[in-house]
Amino acid sequence: MMKKIFYSILFFTLFVAACKKGLETEPLDQLTEDRVFDPADSSGTYAQQYLNDIYSGLPTGFNRIGGNILDAATDDALPSQDGTSIENLGKGQISSGSNPDDAWAKSYASIQKVNIFLSKIDIVPRDAATKTFWKADARFLRAISYFELLKRYGGVPLVGDSVFKATDNIQIKRNTFEECVNYIVKECDAIKTIERADPVATADWGRISKGIVYTLKAKVLLYAASPLFNGGSGSTNGLQGYPTFDKERWNVAAQAAKDVINLNVYGLETSYTTIFTTRRSALAKPEVILAYLRAITTDVEANNGPIGFTNAAEGDGKTSPTQDLVDAFPMLNGKAITDVTSGYSAAAPYTGRDKRLDNTVLYNGTLWLNKPLETFVGGISNPARNVVKTKTGYYMRKFMADFSTATQYANKDHNFVIFRYADVMLMSAEALNEYNATPTAEVYQVLKDIRKRAGITVGTDGLYGLKANMTQAEMRDAIRNERRIEMAFEEQRFWDLRRWKIAETVLNKSLTGMQITKVGTAFTYNRVTAGQVIFPTRMYLYPIPYSETSRNRNLIQNSGW
């Protein structure tokens, strides 16, 4: 009996043993870290691809907030659709729990990618010169990620070169605004000499160069000198800005902007329109310093082009530029439309205007898709009883290629400009004007150069319509208006209004649109209320996401949230 049992068990055990096989190991089709950073890969192919991915984390624009442009949350435009998330930004309807422009996780993800890259890249036996560029590129991408955090949240935790593990409990404190500025500046200073010289090789177009690093430094220092951060944050802990004002910061900012200018590698392009639709300028001194390089598409036209067209000419008309913006453009003689000598006619409001207006908004009668645009009440691009259509009588034109005589949209370059030379010039003018008691000739020259390129007539006084002998305050307004119209929809004004600390007055009002009525063949123009912007003062800085403050008790929330 026992023997039988023994044999049975033995038989069974053998059978089990025979059946047991090794478990399949891991999927070898998947890329592992030692292949990405491979000590045997002298070309560093995968390592470079890893770096490419970090580039795709660069800030970009266009219709990125719930299908709308960021500036639709300023006084420059309104979203045509109701109930998109941009409306929450424009009406102060955000909280630490929901913020459509939250960049916290995205920025730290880029920062961590850079830190991993820096910690691993020395394993890869690519030539030292290339690796030097790569490392500098990575550090720039990290620095600009911090800048994206800085302008939204103020001082944020600086993680240095840390590579975190899944088990790390990172109870890190926020660094002060000053520490963050210093860190970015220090990083820029460290890499500005080792980066590629300008102009970069054709194949490298889009990669980081010296000039880009200089520009980031200038930009950060300009923000640091601006009223919101330069002693104007109202907080004493240093997290939301410098606790006290220091005029010298404007000087530093001005110098940094001039360093870019003095590189003498960038310039204003003669054509304002093609800056945004040309991949790489053929000019010796290009205007675009850094752009987010995208595939050729029709998405900008499809999203923002006027409604009333069909098939490949169909636009969703998502952006409604305001009358307020249109009114900010001067006449061709450079004079504001409020100036009685400007020649502005309320009955023909688009006649004789700054040419940038034509390239910024589409207004009634503009030739578009081979037809005069109809944004008058009942026109094909402003029909009755249609829900999504312009709220202001305007559609956005900027960033689009010239489709005035085409009958449909075609794929074009639309690379979102992050830095361009006109911006640097205006930054230098702004910093100089703030630093000096009275506007210098240098400041005047910047505005004159920009206006000249815009096509404004020089005028008998050679001032392109600018008032002579402006006070510092007058010049400040002139520079701010020039920034507004020159940089419209480029995600500048949204932040400018904040750093100038004027959003609470500029963004708490009704916005106007133009109601155009067609009577026979004539039009009558009537300014109407088109929407509202609301700006509670807590909106000067975004709230740190609740998901972060509840997980890391060392993170102090910004005031008001």
Add this chain to the structure above:
Amino acid sequence: MKRSLHGEPGEYSFKLKRALITLILLIATCTTIMAQSTEVKGKVSDVYGKPLVDVNIQNASIQKNTITGIDGLYKIDASKGDTLIVALKGFATQQFIVNDKFEVNAVMIESRSDLDTSYNILYQSQKKALSVQALNQIAGDDLQKTTSASFNGLLAGRIAGLYATQLTGEPGNDNFTLTLRGVAPQVLIDGVPQNFTYINPEMVESVTVLKDALSTAMLGIRGSGGAVLITTKRGAEGPQRISFTATSGVQQAIKRPYFLNAFDYASLYNEALANDGRAPAYSQQDLDLYKNGTDPLGHPDIDWQKQVLNKNAPYQRYDLAITGGRKAARYFVNLDYMNQEGAFKTQSFNSYNTNNGLERYTLSSNIDIDFNKYLSTSLHLYGQILNGNDPGATAAAIYANFIATPNGAYPVTNPDGSLAGTENYQSNIYGQSVLTGYRPYTSSNFNVDLSLKGNLDPVLKGLWVKGLAALSNKLLESINRSKSPLVYQLTGVNATTNQNVYSQYGTISDQVNTTAYSARQRLFYTELSAGYSYKMKNSGIDALVLTSDDSRMIDDQLVTNLVGVSGRLSYNYKEKYLAEVATAYNGSERYPENNRYGFFPAVGLGWVLSKEDFLKNTNWLNNLKLRASYGKTGNNNAGYFDYEQYYETGTAYNFGNTASAATAIRRSDIANPQITWEKANKLNIGFDAALFNNTLSITAEYYNNKYYDLLQTPGFATAVAGFTYPLTNIGTNRNTGFEFQVAYQNKLGSFNYFIAPNVAIAQSKVVFQDEVYRPYTYMLRTGMPVGQQFGYVADGLFQSTAEAKSSPVPVGANPIAGDIKYRDLNGDGKIDQNDQTALGSTAPMIYYGLNLGFNIKGFDFSALLQGVKNRNLMLTGNTQWEFQTNGKGQAYVNNLNRWTPQTAATATYPRVTVGPNYNNQQTSSYWLHSGDYMRLKNVEIGYTLPVFITKKIGLASFRIFVNGTNILTATSLKDVDPEGSDLSLYPVQKTFIAGVNVKF
């Protein structure tokens, strides 16, 4: 459920009666000195009219036994007044009193509810008397009373603790979510882990729901959720028996959304715009035209659901089952066809079908062959083809478009016959339903199980070995033959040509023809087991050792292997004291190399009190068993190689002078090298009782299950790390509950009836979840039910703007009169995360079912009620709120109860606005409803023709029946079905069918 006796005992023909009387009189006259004892004869058959062999006939009065022969005939000594007991395993035992006719013919009814019969447990069957596992078993026949294409739908309401709920009734996509004691169970068919959605109920002999750790211990790493074990029908020895069922009926939506008509919509839209301080979108003339309907082109009012949907959708099913065999080989063959059509209207101009629907062909056979005394084999073949169809635009997209299209948006067609539409509404719903082509799909499922069993009695009595290989293959092939039409808007009349001018919208595309293989699965499962059972004088043991290898491939992923050894040992002493241990040691390569195998033991004890001397002679108590089990189980919940760090394709960036995407790679989600399976320690205490001559049976269970090492995100998972923290084995939940399953069956003369309620009270609780910082205790998730909804507490509506301005409001919100007021729980003057608390009921969930029925003189009736209490239902989104989808969406009758200064006192809905409302659409108790409901899940009424009629037409049995599923629902919800509450989905259906069943 229990079933009662059919037919009349001692049935005989009049002729025979006369002959017998004559005979008896003769005998009585001639041999008066002879004893009264004589012989009774008769025939025992089943409901097919087929003779039953080896039926035990006992004359209880004189303790004599006999069995029926091959023709079902028997003879036994008996006198008038003696009690005959007719019994056969698998059939309900019957008793007859011998009367002066001396012939007793019995029609045996199949039954699995007798105390003597067994449970189908994992890999074996077990005598009920010896079971200490917590399980419930239902007969396959009961499942057929509910009409549901999806198998899980058949289970609703029948078993305490098993809850099936349905979100949509879309043919081919009507899958139910099944939970057992609050977690998802593993489904097995004949012991092989399978995941078929559609299983033909006709082929199911029983469904066993395994609830505790002991019953699923042999599943090891995948036992935590409990299991639903489907046992298929097998052939029985005897002549060929054929059963054919045909049913036909209709399905209807239980609930459809109540949309506003065009006039109400336009008026309310203007009101919403005015509330936003904006100009009206519709002029008075527009409103008038909508109201009086005189401009059906410019101001239409289209009920799109009426336009494109039929009220009734046909349903048909035909089923043929054939069984029989000889002693050495038995078969069960089943063919089934089901056709569940969708609700879309079709048009004759299409040469193809544009309605959605599902045709299901199922073929199944079970063949058992005994080669000799020692070796037998079983072959189970199961094949299923699901042929589905969808309109080219898909049914799901059309239902979603109902929600996005106001009645007044556009007419159906223009004067020139073209599809109407506008720039904002470029998908004409009518066009979507019949002019977008079609999308047929085929899902083929094939399953083969082959087993070989050796009886090793010569080696050791009671020892056997068995090998099983199962192959299962699933392929979903979708063909896209869709196209997209343009829509046109009439914009005016050309003044010179006097012809209509149209604007054209949308994108035209010609019919495509592409095939996609959207789901591929194959399973190769092997199992080798050995068992030993031995019965001594007072005790018995039963042992089982099993090794299995489950190797499955899903799409292009690497094969997942799950291998291990498991075993079970049960012991009983005098069938009074019961003990069972079961265990598994198994694992998978989805876990890190050093920690792939887990050990999952369980133990159970039972005590049959009714066999103790002190209860032995109580005639009211037939059975009382106490039992308890405790064990550790696993939940195989890791993703695809979560423990290994990989890199994946990132976002390409376009360097260079011409746009060309430079390949990018990035680190995939960060790995958790320590990942392990989730676990549960499960305690179950229960009793089974049978009382009053087995008319009343009660099973009660208490369970206390601790689920731990649950994969959750750590509390410190900050985004500053730059990655999403991996799921880590952190959490602990506890599920406790009581379950009662009661059945009472009895008869009053020929009125047989049963009533079988079941109740489950289930409480879940988060014990630990590495909670993030919560400054107030009311914010804590710990201690709350698992999955508890948190949000703001709504305090009605602001009655004045002054009140709104002086009250705490959500950060960023600017509410005015008519907006929702929230409670500032922490009193800091603002509404934010710190004011979010548990919403709705946190009480234990109560699931219940009530099954009842009767039969009398050929009529039978059964009904099933099913319900749930303490269920919360959040109703939000574009199927509830007005003018969503960027202001273009529908509005609902419910929205008319909005707040206005005039209706302030009675308003049940906030003031209307266009698009999202930042204040009102916060997650709050305002939108939370009681999801309690009670459904009359099904009713069936049948009539079986008397045998003397069926015999004449050459049939064994003929039954006609009508049946309804989801007939009535009691709920406090007015606008939605409590299960299918998402109105943008194809609605849950109620079904009415009539059918006939013949047996021969």
